[in-house]
Structures are given as C-alpha cells and as structure tokens.
Amino acid sequence: MTAEDIAYVAVDWGTSSFRLWLVSKNGDVLHEERTDEGMSVAAEIGFSAVLESHLDRDGLSALTPVIVCGMAGARQGWVEAPYVETPATLSEIAANAVSPNDARREVRLLPGVCQRGEGAYDVMRGEETQLLGLVLSGLEDGIVCLPGTHSKWVRLEEGRIAAFRTFMTGELYALLSGHSVLRYSLALPEDFDQVADEVRSAVDQAIEKPEQATAQLFSLRAEDLLAGTSKERLAARLSGLLIGLEIAGAKAFAGNAGLQSVVLAGAGRLATLYGAAFQAAGIEARTVDADDLARRGLHAAAGHLFLKG
Numbered sequence: 554m555t556a557e558d559i560a561y562v563a564v565d566w567g568t569s570s571f572r573l574w575l576v577s578k579n580g581d582v583l584h585e586e587r588t589d590e591g592m593s594v595a596a597e598i599g600f601s602a603v604l605e606s607h608l609d610r611d612g613l614s615a616l617t618p619v620i621v622c623g624m625a626g627a628r629q630g631w632v633e634a635p636y637v638e639t640p641a642t643l644s645e646i647a648a649n650a651v652s653p654n655d656a657r658r659e660v661r662l663l664p665g666v667c668q669r670g671e672g673a674y675d676v677m678r679g680e681e682t683q684l685l686g687l688v689l690s691g692l693e694d695g696i697v698c699l700p701g702t703h704s705k706w707v708r709l710e711e712g713r714i715a716a717f718r719t720f721m722t723g724e725l726y727a728l729l730s731g732h733s734v735l736r737y738s739l740a741l742p743e744d745f746d747q748v749a750d751e752v753r754s755a756v757d758q759a760i761e762k763p764e765q766a767t768a769q770l771f772s773l774r775a776e777d778l779l780a781g782t783s784k785e786r787l788a789a790r791l792s793g794l795l796i797g798l799e800i801a802g803a804k805a806f807a808g809n810a811g812l813q814s815v816v817l818a819g820a821g822r823l824a825t826l827y828g829a830a831f832q833a834a835g836i837e838a839r840t841v842d843a844d845d846l847a848r849r850g851l852h853a854a855a856g857h858l859f860l861k862g
C-alpha cells in the first residue's frame with residue numbers, strides 16, 4: 554500500500570472509541586486502526602491533533618480528505634453538525650456535512666438525525682451512517698435494531714428514516730451491574746451458551762409482565778442471598794430482563810405493522826445476546842455487521858463529497 558492508493562480516510566468517532574479506515578477509490582479498506590481515543594479523550598487533547606497523529610504515522614499527505622461520522626459532530630464534539638429532521642432522506646446526510654475550522658486538511662463531519670414527532674423527542678449520531686449503508690445494501694423498508702449503550706429501533710420507509718426510538722438498555726445494564734446493590738450478585742459469563750436459557754427465560758418474563766420490572770430486578774439480589782444461584786446466571790438474567798423490556802417497547806413502536814421480523818445491525822457478544830432474545834420473543838432476525846454498514850455509508854458520503862468524476 555502506498556499513499557497514492559488511498560482516496561480518502563473514513564472515521565467512526567464514538568464517545569469512547571475511535572475507528573479509522575484508509576480507503577481506496579472503489580471502497581476497499583487498505584488499513585484499519587481502532588483506539589480508545591473517543592470524543593471524551595479527543596475533547597481534551599484536541600480532535601485535529603488526535604486525527605493527525607494517526608495520519609502522520611500512516612504517511613498521508615495533507616491533500617487526503619477525511620469523512621467522519623459519530624460524536625465528533627456532536628454539540629460537545631469537534632464542531633456541531635446540526636441534525637437532519639425525520640422523516641430523513643438518507644441522501645441528506647452527506648449534503649449537510651460540516652467542516653471544522655481548525656482542520657489541517659479537508660474534513661467533513663456528517664450530521665445526525667433528530668425526531669420531534671412520533672410522541673417523543675429523540676436523536677441519533679453515527680447510526681444514521683450505518684442505516685445509509687443498509688439502504689445501499691438493498692433494504693428500503695423494515696424495522697432495524699441497532700443495539701448498544703443506547704439501542705436504536707428504526708422504521709425505514711422507502712429508504713428514509715421514518716421514525717425511531719432509543720432505549721438506554723446498555724447504559725442501564727452498566728449502571729445496575731456496576732453501581733447498584735446488584736453488583737454484589739453478578740459476574741460476567743465466560744461461556745454464553747451455558748446461560749442462554751437464562752437470557753431467554755428473562756426475556757419472556759419481562760415481555761409478559763413489564764409492569765413488574767423493578768421488582769424482577771431486585772429479585773436477582775434476593776435470589777443470590779437466599780438460593781445461591783450462580784452470579785453468571787443472574788447476570789444473564791439481568792441482560793434478559795433489560796432486553797426484554799426493550800423488545801416490549803419496540804413492539805409498541807412497531808405499531809400495527811407488528812414485529813415479526815427485524816434486521817439486527819451488530820456483531821460479537823451483543824449480537825448473540827439480542828439474537829437469543831429475539832428467538833425467545835418469536836421474532837425472526839437477520840444479522841448484518843454494523844462496522845461493514847458504517848463503512849458502506851461513509852463510502853457513499855465520500856463519493857458524494859470527494860470522489861465525483
């Protein structure tokens with residue numbers, strides 16, 4: 554690989570993670586880097602300084618442009634890229650990219666998407682680029698689940714983000730397992746297959762009686778004290794209860810269309826967890842790789858901004 558092979562740099566800049574890809578003109582990834590230099594770190598060091606530290610090591614000239622999605626475009630990020638409103642045509646994403654004044658090369662930050670209707674205010678940043686990649690892969694209509702710290706459920710209609718809802722499932726798990734009384738009763742399972750039944754059972758429990766959620770959560774602590782159930786099984790049950798509540802909410806979000814099938818944009822342990830939860834809830838799920846979708850979306854945006862002609 555030489556510097557001449559690289560058409561542009563793609564970056565997915567999260568709150569705690571930084572992912573960079575060197576990309577050829579036809580979209581091939583020539584090099585990849587992943588660090589923990591997310592928005593929280595870059596805000597202290599400087600976004601331009603973090604980015605250039607990587608590009609200097611890779612020997613790129615100042616003429617190589619960069620396309621960025623994620624939290625670098627947040628209000629507390631590098632520079633705010635204002636949200637596109639729903640219903641959002643995904644082609645609007647590239648058209649509304651912004652440029653930071655202190656960048657040492659051409660850098661474009663993609664905007665997020667916001668929602669003011671549908672009964673609730675909501676925002677996303679980064680996931681819209683994955684959705685752009687998904688639409689380019691051929692899905693124009695359907696329900697999409699993007700699990701994470703703040704899981705997103707999205708209704709696509711004719712290639713547009715028609716509506717979406719955010720569920721704080723991952724953050725609630727982190728808070729409850731790390732800062733509540735439940736922390737004394739939980740241990741992360743090493744082998745998911747050994748606790749998958751616990752996840753599925755808890756999903757059923759949460760969907761059937763969501764009004765009992767807080768009581769079900771405390772019951773995990775009581776079961777540890779009184780029955781000595783393994784901490785790994787109790788942690789799996791906590792995951793199942795929280796994901797089950799998310800699915801119950803997503804069923805309401807899906808409305809009259811129902812929730813018979815969903816596209817799951819994820820990978821690794823989280824995709825496995827949600828796959829088991831969907832199985833328990835009787836939902837057919839097709840899993841697609843979220844990183845691949847993000848790269849596809851970034852490549853489409855780069856084509857609009859940098860690769861014309």
